[in-house]
Amino acid sequence: MRIERMGRLWALPAVAAALAAAGCATNPATGGSMLSLVSEGQEIEMGREYRQEVAAQQGIYGDSALNAYVDSVGQALAAVSERPDLPWSFQVVDDPVVNAFALPGGPIYLARGILAHFNSEAEMASVLGHEIGHITARHIVEAMSRQQLAQLGLVAGMIAVPDLAPYAQELTGAMQVLFLKFGRDDEAQSDQLGYRYMTRAGYDPEAAVEMFEILERQQQASGRAIPEWTSSHPDPGNRIAAARERAASDTLEDGIVRREAYLRRIDGLVWGNDPREGYFLDQRFVHPELAFEFTLPEGWSTANTKQAVLSASPEKDAMIQLRAAPASLDEAARSFFGSDGVRSTGQARRQINGLPAIVGTFAAAAQRGTIEGIVAFVRHGDLTYQLLGYAPSSRIGRYASTMERTIGSFRPVTDRSLLEVEPQRIEVVRVPETMTARRFHERFPSTVELETVLQINGLYADDTIEEGTLLKRVVGTGGPRSG
Numbered sequence: 094m095r096i097e098r099m100g101r102l103w104a105l106p107a108v109a110a111a112l113a114a115a116g117c118a119t120n121p122a123t124g125g126s127m128l129s130l131v132s133e134g135q136e137i138e139m140g141r142e143y144r145q146e147v148a149a150q151q152g153i154y155g156d157s158a159l160n161a162y163v164d165s166v167g168q169a170l171a172a173v174s175e176r177p178d179l180p181w182s183f184q185v186v187d188d189p190v191v192n193a194f195a196l197p198g199g200p201i202y203l204a205r206g207i208l209a210h211f212n213s214e215a216e217m218a219s220v221l222g223h224e225i226g227h228i229t230a231r232h233i234v235e236a237m238s239r240q241q242l243a244q245l246g247l248v249a250g251m252i253a254v255p256d257l258a259p260y261a262q263e264l265t266g267a268m269q270v271l272f273l274k275f276g277r278d279d280e281a282q283s284d285q286l287g288y289r290y291m292t293r294a295g296y297d298p299e300a301a302v303e304m305f306e307i308l309e310r311q312q313q314a315s316g317r318a319i320p321e322w323t324s325s326h327p328d329p330g331n332r333i334a335a336a337r338e339r340a341a342s343d344t345l346e347d348g349i350v351r352r353e354a355y356l357r358r359i360d361g362l363v364w365g366n367d368p369r370e371g372y373f374l375d376q377r378f379v380h381p382e383l384a385f386e387f388t389l390p391e392g393w394s395t396a397n398t399k400q401a402v403l404s405a406s407p408e409k410d411a412m413i414q415l416r417a418a419p420a421s422l423d424e425a426a427r428s429f430f431g432s433d434g435v436r437s438t439g440q441a442r443r444q445i446n447g448l449p450a451i452v453g454t455f456a457a458a459a460q461r462g463t464i465e466g467i468v469a470f471v472r473h474g475d476l477t478y479q480l481l482g483y484a485p486s487s488r489i490g491r492y493a494s495t496m497e498r499t500i501g502s503f504r505p506v507t508d509r510s511l512l513e514v515e516p517q518r519i520e521v522v523r524v525p526e527t528m529t530a531r532r533f534h535e536r537f538p539s540t541v542e543l544e545t546v547l548q549i550n551g552l553y554a555d556d557t558i559e560e561g562t563l564l565k566r567v568v569g570t571g572g573p574r575s576g
Contacts, residue, residue, distance in 0.1 A: 120230055120231060122174070122175045122176075122226065122229040122230040122231075122282075122286055131197070131234045133198075136197040136198040136231070136233075136234055137179065137180060137197075137198035137199065138198070139196070139197045139198060140180070140196045140197045140198030140199050140200045141180075141198070143196045143197070143200065144182070144196065144200045147186065147196070147200070147202065149399070149400070150398070150399055150400060151186040151187065151188055151202075151399060152186060152187040152188075152399050153184050153185065153186060153187065154184075154185040154186060154187040154205050154363075155187070156185070156362075158358075159185060159208075159358060159359070159362070160184050160185050162358050163183050163184065163185055163203060163208075163217070163221075164182065164183040164184065166183070166214060166217060166218055166221060167181065167182075167183030167201060167221045167225070168181060168183065169294050170218060170221055170222050170225055170290045170291065170294050171199075171225055171290075172294075173290055173293040173294055174225055174229045174286075174290055175229050176228070176229045179198060179199040179228070180198065180199045181199040181200075181201070181225075182199060182200050182201070183201050183202075183203070183221065184200075184201075184202055184203075185202070185203050185204070185205055185208065186202045186203070186204050186205070187205060187363075187367070188204040188205060188206060189204070189205065189206040189363075189364070189365050189366055189367075190204050190206045190207075191204065191206050191207045191210060191308065191311050192204040192206065192207055193207055193220050193221075193223075193224055194224065195224040195225070195227045195228050195233065196233070197228070197233045197234060198228070199228060201221065201224045201225065201228070203217070203220065203221070205362060205363060207220065208359055208362060209359065209362055209364055209519055209549055209565070210307050210308070210311060210548070210549050211304070211307070211355065211359075212303070212307075212352060212355070212356065212550065212551050212565075213300060213303075213350045213351055213352040213355050213356075214296075214349065214350070214351035214352075214354060214355040215291070215296040215297045215299075215300030215348065215349055215350045215351065216300045216301075216303055216304040216307070216355075217355065218291045218294065218296045218300065219287060219288070219291050219296070219300050219301040219304045220287070220304060221287075222286065222287030222288065222289075222290040222291045223283045223284060223286075223287035224283075224287075225286070225287065225290055226282065226283035226284070226285070226286030226287045226290070227279070227283050229286060230279070230282055230283065230286060232279045232282075232283065235279075281335070284301075284332060284335065284336070285339075287301070288301055288336070288339050292343060292348070294349075295348060295349045296348050296349045296350075297348030297349060297350050298336075298339060298340040298343045298348060299340050299348075300348075300350065301336040301339070301340065302333060302336045302337050302340055303551060305332045305333040305336055306333055306551065307548070307551050309333065310548050310551075311548055314544065314545075314548060352563070353563055356521045356563045356565065357521065357563075359519055359521070359565075360519065360520065360521040361518050361519065361520070362518060362519040363516045363517070363518055363519075364516065364517040364518055364519055364541075364567050364569075364571075365516065365517050365571055366397075366516075366571070367516045368381065368514040368515070368516055368571055368572030368573075369381055369382055369514065369515075369516065370382070370397070370399075371383075371397050371402065372397070372514070372572050372573070373395060373397070374573060376388055376389045376390065376391055376393070376395065377389075378395070378397070378402055378415075379506060379511050379573075380506075381506070381511060381512045381513070381514050381572075383473075383474065383476070384473075384474065384505055384506045384507070384512060385473055385478070385503060385504065385505060385506055386502075386503075386504060386506050386511075387415065387480070387499060387500075387502045387503040387504070388499065388502040389402075389404040389413060389499060390404065390406070390413070390495050390498075390499060392407050393405060393406055393407065393413070394407075400416055401414050401415060401416040402414065402415045402416075404499075406484075406492065410484055410485060410488050411482070411483070411484035411488060411491075411492040411495075411496075412481075412482070412483055412484070413480070413481065413482045413496060413499050414479075414480075414481050414482075415478060415479065415480050415481075415503075416478070416479055417476050417477070417478060417479075418470060418476075418477040418478065418479040419477075420477060421472075421477060422449060422450070422451055422470050422471075422472045422477050423451070425451075425470045425477045425479060426440065426451045426453070426470050429455075429468060429470075429479070430453065430455065434457050434458040435455055435456075435457045436455060436456045436457070437453055437454075437455055438453075438454045438455055438456055438465075439453055439454045440452070440453035441453070445469065445471055445500070445501060445503055445504075446501075446503065446504035446505070447504075447505075448471050448472060448473050448503070448504075448505070449471070449472045450469050450470060450471040450472070451469070451470045452467070452468070452469045452470075452500070453467070453468055453469075454466070454467055454468075455467075455468060456486065457483075459485075462485055462486065462487075463485070463486045464483045464484060464485055464486060464489075465483065465484065465485075465486045465489040466481060466482050466483025466484065466489065466496070467481075467482050467483075467493065467496045467497060467500060468480070468481045468482075469481075469500045469503075471503055473503075473505060478503070480499070480500045480503060482495075482496030482499065482500065510573065511573060514571075514572035514573065515569055515570075515571075515572070516569060516571055516572070517540055517541070517567050517568065517569040517570070517571040518567070518568055518569050519549075519565050519566075519567060520565070520566050520567070520568045521563050521564070521565055522537050522563070522564055522565075522566055523561060523562070523563055524558050524559070524560060524561065524562045524563075524564060525560065526560050527557065527558065527559055527560045528557075528558055529554065529555055529556065529557060529558065530546075530547055530550065530552040530553065530554055530555070530556045530558060530564075531543065531554040531555065533546075533558055533564055533566075534546050534547075534566075537564075537566050538566070539566040539567040539568065540567055540568060540569060540570060540571070541567045545567070546565070546566060546567065549565050549567075550564050550565055552564075
């Protein structure tokens, strides 16, 4: 069952009220009552379906040993929860942001960006426990049920033709679940449940305090918005105080920390954006593994996702996108122009910088009027690429030449300096003698600034580091830089 608008049924107050009454259930983690229009079987099935979307849209980090390690810790925590028989899974998504999230029925994900900020297995366990709490208390199911009853539609106004809606897929299915907002009570409850699970599994309760302190510093430094874990959750400062109270009242002695074991596991972790998946040099986008580049319009916003490169005009009234088309040149063109609602206004074979291409113009029906645009299918290597530009019919004249220039800039890359790039990585260093954190940065320099090194190690510049301590630094350039 997908989260979607339920048509006229929800417009009938009596029917909605009856369903709400029928949807009352017992919260398995707390024993209290809750709203649920989703059975456990449906919850599990949604989780299985959404796992595939997460893998396609965000990508699973390609370190099987690290994924197995995260899964082993998560499984130990889930085993002591109130719902141990769910099909739990724990994976690392290839995303540099500080983020963690849960899907219905058991799948839980940590972004590699948040792993770089933990300094022990116990800190990681505190976040995994929190996300387990959202599932055991069925917060996601309850939020989805509320959303259905309120007739909330996250994809309202999207363009009807799938190929012409670059953001629509990111707001359906699994990605829609990520934008569900939990209330502060749900978050506080998940903090309590996460604490319950980590201490049941034997982890040091102080790690929850340390984790919130790390995330508070990261939030203050970045100031970034969703999907970062620190900004989609309540104020970490208040949660630090609550975590301290819980830890102070706990009788667990010699809890599990596993600092060194954890740091050894993340040694070599990719830091920041991975240039091997494409990078920007100002408005110029280069993909080293696929050996192509093209240049997006000056002043337009840009984004490189797992499935497409996207660019929007400053007024947000025009879009250019590039994505791989899983077909031959002719098949890709036939599929596009044969789509319902798309009308070809011209097609021609040509070459773009020596590459065979089919270029055409089109008009398409949208939910709010008509759009027009230019599309090119270009063959390079073993893949066909679709370059697409479109705008409302009333605005296409303003953007047509810009779209043509962007499409015409697609070309092969042979410059080895652009192709042979490596990401920045976390490197774990054993401190050879007692020194301050500032001195560590001077002695073992990173390719990021001092404040970032301090954040990921949970330190301040004048903190004293004992001989033999393991610390993290960031090495590597992360690819060519503009300017």
